[in-house]
Structures are given as C-alpha cells and as structure tokens.
Amino acid sequence: MIVVNKIRELNAIDNWVRHFTRAPHQWNVVHQSDAELVALPGTDRLLAITIDTVAEEIVTGLYREPFTMGWVAVMASLSDLAAVAADPLGLVVSVVLEPGRDDSFRTALAQGMAAACDAGGTFLLGGDTNTAISPSLTTCAIGIVSRRPVLNRVGCRPGDTVFLSGPAGAGSALALSRFLHSEGFPEGSYRPVARLNVRQTIRRFATACMDTSDGLLPTLDQLMRLNGMGFRITQDVAHILDRRALRLAVEADLPPWFMLAGPHGEFELVLTVPQGLTEHFMAEARSAGWEPVMTGTVTEEIGVKMAIDGRQCAVDTAGVRNLFDEVSGDISRYARGLAAMLVPEPEV
Amino acid sequence: MIVVNKIRELNAIDNWVRHFTRAPHQWNVVHQSDAELVALPGTDRLLAITIDTVAEEIVTGLYREPFTMGWVAVMASLSDLAAVAADPLGLVVSVVLEPGRDDSFRTALAQGMAAACDAGGTFLLGGDTNTAISPSLTTCAIGIVSRRPVLNRVGCRPGDTVFLSGPAGAGSALALSRFLHSEGFPEGSYRPVARLNVRQTIRRFATACMDTSDGLLPTLDQLMRLNGMGFRITQDVAHILDRRALRLAVEADLPPWFMLAGPHGEFELVLTVPQGLTEHFMAEARSAGWEPVMTGTVTEEIGVKMAIDGRQCAVDTAGVRNLFDEVSGDISRYARGLAAMLVPEPEV
Structure with missing residues (x-):
C-alpha cells in the first residue's frame, strides 16, 4: 500500500511543483529521474540537467574542510548525471560564502571542486559568487543521454x-x-x-x-x-x-x-x-x-x-x-x- | 589604458578560474559572455548555460516580498540567455530558506518564479530545496544558440x-x-x-x-x-x-x-x-x-x-x-x- 504523501520530502517537492506549468518537451515527470530530461531540438537525444545545493552539511558541521565542501558539491550533481548514464558536458557553480571567509578557505574550496571535476572527467564551465550569512554551494550539471533507451528510476521488473x-x-x-x-x-x-x-x-x-x-x-x-x-x-x-x-x-x-x-x-x-x-x-x-x-x-x-x-x-x-x-x-x-x-x- | 585587475569583481572571478582546467569544448573564455557556451556534440549549435544566485538582495532587505525574490531569481538567469540570444530550454532552481519560513512565503515565492517563467516563455524543469540560516535562490537556465554568428560581449567596432x-x-x-x-x-x-x-x-x-x-x-x-x-x-x-x-x-x-x-x-x-x-x-x-x-x-x-x-x-x-x-x-x-x-x- 503505497501512500506517496507519507514522505515529507516528496510532499514538499509536490507543493512546489503544483505552481508550475509542465514543459511540453520534458521527458520525465516529477520524482521519475535523478536528473531532469528534456528533448534536445534537432537531435534524437535528451539533455540531462540537475541542480544540487550543499548547505545543511556545512551549517551542521558535517563538513568542516572546504576541500570536502567543494568536492561533494560537484559530485552531488555529477552523481545525478551518472544515475541517468549521461555523458557530462560540464557544470556551473554558485558559491555563497559568509563575508569573513579568507583566501585559503576559497582556495581549498576551489581545489576540492577542481579535483572532483577531474575525478568525474568533466569541467567547470562558469559560475557566480555571492555573500550571505550562511554558506551554500550550488552546482548544476548538464549532460547528454540517448533516447533509446532512457535510463531513469522507473523500469525495473520483479525478479531483476x-x-x-x-x-x-x-x-x-x-x-x-x-x-x-x-x-x-x-x-x-x-x-x-x-x-x-x-x-x-x-x-x-x-x-x-x-x-x-x-x-x-x-x-x-x-x-x-x-x-x-x-x-x-x-x-x-x-x-x-x-x-x-x-x-x-x-x-x-x-x-x-x-x-x-x-x-x-x-x-x-x-x-x-x-x-x-x-x-x-x-x-x-x-x-x-x-x-x-x-x-x-x-x-x-x-x-x-x-x-x-x-x-x-x-x-x-x-x-x-x-x-x-x-x-x-x-x-x-x-x-x-x-x-x-x-x-x-x-x-x- | 585597460587594467583588468582594477575591478574587484573580476579579480575575484579570476582567482576562482585559475584553479580549474578549461573545457576543450567550451566556446567562450572567462568574462566573454553572459552565458557559458559549449559545443553540443553532433550538432552545429552551442548550448548556453548560466547560473545566478539572489541572496544579498534578500539579506539586505532590498527585496522583501517573496514574489519579487522568485521573479528576479528566474529573470536573472533568463536575462543571461537573452544576452546571447538563446532559445531557452528551461531552468532548474535551488531554493535555500531559513527553517521558519511559512507556507504562504513559499507559495508566493513559487508564484513569482512561475510568473517569471511564463513571462519569459519558458519552464521550470526541476529543482532542489535546502535549509540554511540565510536564504538564497539559485537558478540555472539553459538554452540553444546558433554557431553562426555567436553573439556575446565581444565583437563591437568603433562607430557601432x-x-x-x-x-x-x-x-x-x-x-x-x-x-x-x-x-x-x-x-x-x-x-x-x-x-x-x-x-x-x-x-x-x-x-x-x-x-x-x-x-x-x-x-x-x-x-x-x-x-x-x-x-x-x-x-x-x-x-x-x-x-x-x-x-x-x-x-x-x-x-x-x-x-x-x-x-x-x-x-x-x-x-x-x-x-x-x-x-x-x-x-x-x-x-x-x-x-x-x-x-x-x-x-x-x-x-x-x-x-x-x-x-x-x-x-x-x-x-x-x-x-x-x-x-x-x-x-x-x-x-x-x-x-x-x-x-x-x-x-x-
């Protein structure tokens, strides 16, 4: 007996989604895929796009080293591409830091991101920096997938x-x-x-x-x-x-x-x-x-x-x-x- | 006499960029374009990608209405696509809010984003939500541009x-x-x-x-x-x-x-x-x-x-x-x- 609204996180997402018109060229429905999949005009392929923010892990002290923060921020998005078996085109990143962060922190953060890009075989394409009271690192990764077949969260069969x-x-x-x-x-x-x-x-x-x-x-x-x-x-x-x-x-x-x-x-x-x-x-x-x-x-x-x-x-x-x-x-x-x-x- | 390092913001960006390997398929160099441009394999077109965060405008009280915050967060990224004359494919968004924000705030924020997507003739494809001490809204927009010619910040001539x-x-x-x-x-x-x-x-x-x-x-x-x-x-x-x-x-x-x-x-x-x-x-x-x-x-x-x-x-x-x-x-x-x-x- 599956009651989807038992899950707090899914409720929260559905509360967001109901305000928006669904894109006609979007291949997946909400929750269906780790990365959003949209038709790429003029091709037989799909674009995979995903966005992830690392914030709570920093605020709660789970991550204390800037290298880890940068590394995980990149890997969180790349992992969503991996789950749809996409060929990555690259990432963009938004870095929001408190005003007091020094250069050595920024350097280690960038080094963590750069090392993660290397390990993932992909590249940082650009980004944005901002100042706020609490830090957050947001990455958006994009990749390309074939339409036949499209791999996503749905499709397993009993016995698999x-x-x-x-x-x-x-x-x-x-x-x-x-x-x-x-x-x-x-x-x-x-x-x-x-x-x-x-x-x-x-x-x-x-x-x-x-x-x-x-x-x-x-x-x-x-x-x-x-x-x-x-x-x-x-x-x-x-x-x-x-x-x-x-x-x-x-x-x-x-x-x-x-x-x-x-x-x-x-x-x-x-x-x-x-x-x-x-x-x-x-x-x-x-x-x-x-x-x-x-x-x-x-x-x-x-x-x-x-x-x-x-x-x-x-x-x-x-x-x-x-x-x-x-x-x-x-x-x-x-x-x-x-x-x-x-x-x-x-x-x- | 152009001294690029006179500009604080440009210095900050260059300090980030030096840690990263440039993507061989990236068309633009740093600062050259409002949106990052990468070759789209198997096509004669480029993908335009941009990321923008609205944080300082909220923290400083410049924006007080959640509808405005959502609207501008979407428009900031769409405007970067407009500057390269891209056909938009859509956006993904990361919403970071303080724990105490109530449903009416979230609803107005979503309505601002949805209205901005409509006004821009495009769609929200997906997103991520997080909790932090200070709010930030990050959008990443993607679009498609022709390679001939590629419009960007560089290319004007005296007399234009x-x-x-x-x-x-x-x-x-x-x-x-x-x-x-x-x-x-x-x-x-x-x-x-x-x-x-x-x-x-x-x-x-x-x-x-x-x-x-x-x-x-x-x-x-x-x-x-x-x-x-x-x-x-x-x-x-x-x-x-x-x-x-x-x-x-x-x-x-x-x-x-x-x-x-x-x-x-x-x-x-x-x-x-x-x-x-x-x-x-x-x-x-x-x-x-x-x-x-x-x-x-x-x-x-x-x-x-x-x-x-x-x-x-x-x-x-x-x-x-x-x-x-x-x-x-x-x-x-x-x-x-x-x-x-x-x-x-x-x-x-």
Missing part, C-alpha cells in the same frame, strides 16, 4: 537483480564519526566519486537506476514507490557496507544496517538488471575493472525486506525517511527511532 | 551604435526608494522581464551584447575592457532612464546619471549595431513591437564618456564598479563617492 555500484554507508559513517567525535571515519576519507565511469555498462544492462545520495534504504523506498514493486536485500548487510562504515557501527555497538538509513548518503548507484542478464552484466563490469555489489532482488510484493541476524524483517522505509526531520536532526533520538523501524516477519 | 533594449535605471530606483523610505518606486513595480522576446532581431543585427544586471555604467565598463574600445553616451541621460527612476532622482536631488551606476540593475540589454544597419535595425525592431533606446556610440578611444549639463565628462567606470564594495554598501557614502567619478573634459 539489484546491484550497488560499490559499498554503501560511507555517508552515514562520516555522520556517525562526527557524532561520536571518533577518528574512525575522518572527513578526508569521504571522497565519493560519481559513477560516471561505468555509464556505458549501466546503459546496456540497467532497467532502473538511482543514486544513494540519501542512503540506500531511502533510495529503495523511492524506487519502490515509483515502480510499484518491492525489494528484498538478500545479501548480508556486512557484505554491502563500506568496511570502515561496518567497523564504526560495530565499535559503536549499533546494528550495521543503520549505516544504510541515511539521510547522508554516498553517491553510489542502485541499479536493477534483468535476472537473465545478471551474469553477463557481472562479466562485463569486471572486464571494465568494476566490481558491482550484488545486493538483492526486485519483488512483486511492495515493501523493503532484509535479513537481520538470520531473521527476515520488513523495514518501514517511510518511517526511516521521515525520522531525521521528525527528531529535528538529534542523532541519539534518530538512532533510537531507527531501531523501531524493523518489523520481524512472522516465522513460518 | 549602442542601444539599450529599454529604459535603464529601475534597479537603482528600487534601491534608492528603499534607502529614502519612499514609495516612489514600490517593490511591486520592479518586475524586469528578460529580453528573450527580441532575440531574433538581436541575432540579426547585434555585434555585441550584455545585460545591465549590474547597471548600465558597469556594463559599458565591462564591454570596454573586453573589446578594447570606448563608449560615448550621446543621448541625454533623461531619455535613457526609466521615467520613475528619473523622477525619483530629481525628487531626491541626485544627478539622474546616478541611476545608471548600479550595482543593482534591471536586466535590459546593451547591444551594439553597425552604423550602416542602424536604421534597418530600428525599423525591424519597431515592426516587432519593440522600441530600443538609442544610447550612444562605440569609440576607438578607450573610456566611457557622457554629457552632463551640456559638458562632456569622462566617467571613472572602474571607480563606479568598485565603489559599493569599498563603502561596504553604505548608500550615503556611495552617493557622495559617485559624485567624484565624473571628470569633466577640458573645454576646447
């Missing part, structure tokens, strides 16, 4: 195999490390790379794709709502997780699956591959030097399930998505609230 | 006629009205419309183009630097100015030309037309229902000149551009400083 483009949980690990004042996951190790480099393989095999910028479970929740299907995580959580994230959870005596809850994610991709193509996909990926993480399967039954300590559980993914806002970002309450989001299935 | 797409000074009028606590230019009358509607005429006749988002004199200063030429404003300032801007200046006992100084502009276009085509251009514009404002002429000699009270004066446009920052936004000091920026030419 679910892959992660790489281990998940680095985003939660950074957040937990901050909360614990731990050096278990230093900020400098949070250097997510948008998965643009595997776009050719993804284009050939994926039926649906979305990035984990909000964490794996919120991503599966969104894919579930859009596709009207469910997900079963068949892999052990320990095998899905970034090793440092796993170690940090264990040290903090937290269930490892907490590291999949977001809301701070890591820009891996969740992609679904038809079961019959799974082996072929894995072989192609490996020959391209890429090791996707087999994660689970698409189910006809709606809902997200995973095995915890050998017991099959349903995850209240709507509850997970709303929780951080509901506890006003209080990490202790968040952790306590998460524990209640697992509902063990009756034993048969 | 300088036109404004419409009366200038509305931006300064709003700022002055705020400062005077006057109702002479209420916020609701500041509804600049990006000049996308005249792009077909501009494409055919203009040799260079730039918008007046920072005011007319800063725009002429920038065009002067980029083209290595000068400008003589031959028209009476009273004939260039928006009527309400002129009346406000007269009432405040300020020289009317102050309304051309910025830094808050109004999104008209400055364009240059070869002298031999001027009459043809005027006729075409009028038949399209558009009345461009004949403003002056391009001169071989570098510098910006205008006649004030019948006396030819040189304007220290670099001084004008830096002044607002140098007086830390103090309007009284700004007005006193402006008065010193006119250097009467020796009588012959």
Whole structure:
C-alpha cells in the first residue's frame, strides 16, 4: 500500500511543483529521474540537467574542510548525471560564502571542486559568487543521454537483480564519526566519486537506476514507490557496507544496517538488471575493472525486506525517511527511532 | 589604458578560474559572455548555460516580498540567455530558506518564479530545496544558440551604435526608494522581464551584447575592457532612464546619471549595431513591437564618456564598479563617492 504523501520530502517537492506549468518537451515527470530530461531540438537525444545545493552539511558541521565542501558539491550533481548514464558536458557553480571567509578557505574550496571535476572527467564551465550569512554551494550539471533507451528510476521488473555500484554507508559513517567525535571515519576519507565511469555498462544492462545520495534504504523506498514493486536485500548487510562504515557501527555497538538509513548518503548507484542478464552484466563490469555489489532482488510484493541476524524483517522505509526531520536532526533520538523501524516477519 | 585587475569583481572571478582546467569544448573564455557556451556534440549549435544566485538582495532587505525574490531569481538567469540570444530550454532552481519560513512565503515565492517563467516563455524543469540560516535562490537556465554568428560581449567596432533594449535605471530606483523610505518606486513595480522576446532581431543585427544586471555604467565598463574600445553616451541621460527612476532622482536631488551606476540593475540589454544597419535595425525592431533606446556610440578611444549639463565628462567606470564594495554598501557614502567619478573634459 503505497501512500506517496507519507514522505515529507516528496510532499514538499509536490507543493512546489503544483505552481508550475509542465514543459511540453520534458521527458520525465516529477520524482521519475535523478536528473531532469528534456528533448534536445534537432537531435534524437535528451539533455540531462540537475541542480544540487550543499548547505545543511556545512551549517551542521558535517563538513568542516572546504576541500570536502567543494568536492561533494560537484559530485552531488555529477552523481545525478551518472544515475541517468549521461555523458557530462560540464557544470556551473554558485558559491555563497559568509563575508569573513579568507583566501585559503576559497582556495581549498576551489581545489576540492577542481579535483572532483577531474575525478568525474568533466569541467567547470562558469559560475557566480555571492555573500550571505550562511554558506551554500550550488552546482548544476548538464549532460547528454540517448533516447533509446532512457535510463531513469522507473523500469525495473520483479525478479531483476539489484546491484550497488560499490559499498554503501560511507555517508552515514562520516555522520556517525562526527557524532561520536571518533577518528574512525575522518572527513578526508569521504571522497565519493560519481559513477560516471561505468555509464556505458549501466546503459546496456540497467532497467532502473538511482543514486544513494540519501542512503540506500531511502533510495529503495523511492524506487519502490515509483515502480510499484518491492525489494528484498538478500545479501548480508556486512557484505554491502563500506568496511570502515561496518567497523564504526560495530565499535559503536549499533546494528550495521543503520549505516544504510541515511539521510547522508554516498553517491553510489542502485541499479536493477534483468535476472537473465545478471551474469553477463557481472562479466562485463569486471572486464571494465568494476566490481558491482550484488545486493538483492526486485519483488512483486511492495515493501523493503532484509535479513537481520538470520531473521527476515520488513523495514518501514517511510518511517526511516521521515525520522531525521521528525527528531529535528538529534542523532541519539534518530538512532533510537531507527531501531523501531524493523518489523520481524512472522516465522513460518 | 585597460587594467583588468582594477575591478574587484573580476579579480575575484579570476582567482576562482585559475584553479580549474578549461573545457576543450567550451566556446567562450572567462568574462566573454553572459552565458557559458559549449559545443553540443553532433550538432552545429552551442548550448548556453548560466547560473545566478539572489541572496544579498534578500539579506539586505532590498527585496522583501517573496514574489519579487522568485521573479528576479528566474529573470536573472533568463536575462543571461537573452544576452546571447538563446532559445531557452528551461531552468532548474535551488531554493535555500531559513527553517521558519511559512507556507504562504513559499507559495508566493513559487508564484513569482512561475510568473517569471511564463513571462519569459519558458519552464521550470526541476529543482532542489535546502535549509540554511540565510536564504538564497539559485537558478540555472539553459538554452540553444546558433554557431553562426555567436553573439556575446565581444565583437563591437568603433562607430557601432549602442542601444539599450529599454529604459535603464529601475534597479537603482528600487534601491534608492528603499534607502529614502519612499514609495516612489514600490517593490511591486520592479518586475524586469528578460529580453528573450527580441532575440531574433538581436541575432540579426547585434555585434555585441550584455545585460545591465549590474547597471548600465558597469556594463559599458565591462564591454570596454573586453573589446578594447570606448563608449560615448550621446543621448541625454533623461531619455535613457526609466521615467520613475528619473523622477525619483530629481525628487531626491541626485544627478539622474546616478541611476545608471548600479550595482543593482534591471536586466535590459546593451547591444551594439553597425552604423550602416542602424536604421534597418530600428525599423525591424519597431515592426516587432519593440522600441530600443538609442544610447550612444562605440569609440576607438578607450573610456566611457557622457554629457552632463551640456559638458562632456569622462566617467571613472572602474571607480563606479568598485565603489559599493569599498563603502561596504553604505548608500550615503556611495552617493557622495559617485559624485567624484565624473571628470569633466577640458573645454576646447
């Protein structure tokens, strides 16, 4: 029973969207794609456009190093392009800083952006700078995609195999490390790379794709709502997780699956591959030097399930998505609230 | 004698740019164009991309109505597309608001954006929302331009006629009205419309183009630097100015030309037309229902000149551009400083 208006973030977006006329040349509807897709006149291709702002992560102190801020601001937009397997044309950036920021801060910020552009194989095309009381970094990335087929969040089928483009949980690990004042996951190790480099393989095999910028479970929740299907995580959580994230959870005596809850994610991709193509996909990926993480399967039954300590559980993914806002970002309450989001299935 | 590093804003931009590798497919160099221009693979056209943030205007109280904030945020980007005579494909927007903003504020903001999209004949494609201590609205607009010829800030020749797409000074009028606590230019009358509607005429006749988002004199200063030429404003300032801007200046006992100084502009276009085509251009514009404002002429000699009270004066446009920052936004000091920026030419 999918009730879209259970999700605060989706409500907020829908409240915006209702004021605007839909563009007739826009290919996707709201929520359907990580990047907006519009017909490119005179061609058989689409333009992919996305905008992302890094602000809360700076204000709350999650990011303290300007290099990280710049890096993530660029990767957030590039990751949306990666989720539609676009060939990037470049980015523009708007940098809003407090009046007092010195040159060394600006330099490190620019270096983070430049390094992220290099790592993503693309370029900064231009930008704008402004002054305000609190900082924010906004990037807009554009790319080109083929119309046949158009990859987006919708299109998976029951039985499809679910892959992660790489281990998940680095985003939660950074957040937990901050909360614990731990050096278990230093900020400098949070250097997510948008998965643009595997776009050719993804284009050939994926039926649906979305990035984990909000964490794996919120991503599966969104894919579930859009596709009207469910997900079963068949892999052990320990095998899905970034090793440092796993170690940090264990040290903090937290269930490892907490590291999949977001809301701070890591820009891996969740992609679904038809079961019959799974082996072929894995072989192609490996020959391209890429090791996707087999994660689970698409189910006809709606809902997200995973095995915890050998017991099959349903995850209240709507509850997970709303929780951080509901506890006003209080990490202790968040952790306590998460524990209640697992509902063990009756034993048969 | 053009010393580019005299301009604070240009220095700041150059300090950013030096950290980045230039995109090989980017058509324009830094400062050359209101919108970034990149080759669109597989076509003979260019993609125009621009990003703009409205933040300072909100924080300083220049804009108090959310409808205005949304309207201007959209028009700022569309105006950059208009300056390269692009066919718009749409916009994406990032809205950063303080936690306490209520629904009526959000609604009016969205309505301002939607109305501006309608007025510009284009569409919002998507966006992002965030929370921060101070608000900022960032828009990124994209469009398509022909490669032959590419219109940008560079390309005018001595003898070209300088036109404004419409009366200038509305931006300064709003700022002055705020400062005077006057109702002479209420916020609701500041509804600049990006000049996308005249792009077909501009494409055919203009040799260079730039918008007046920072005011007319800063725009002429920038065009002067980029083209290595000068400008003589031959028209009476009273004939260039928006009527309400002129009346406000007269009432405040300020020289009317102050309304051309910025830094808050109004999104008209400055364009240059070869002298031999001027009459043809005027006729075409009028038949399209558009009345461009004949403003002056391009001169071989570098510098910006205008006649004030019948006396030819040189304007220290670099001084004008830096002044607002140098007086830390103090309007009284700004007005006193402006008065010193006119250097009467020796009588012959």
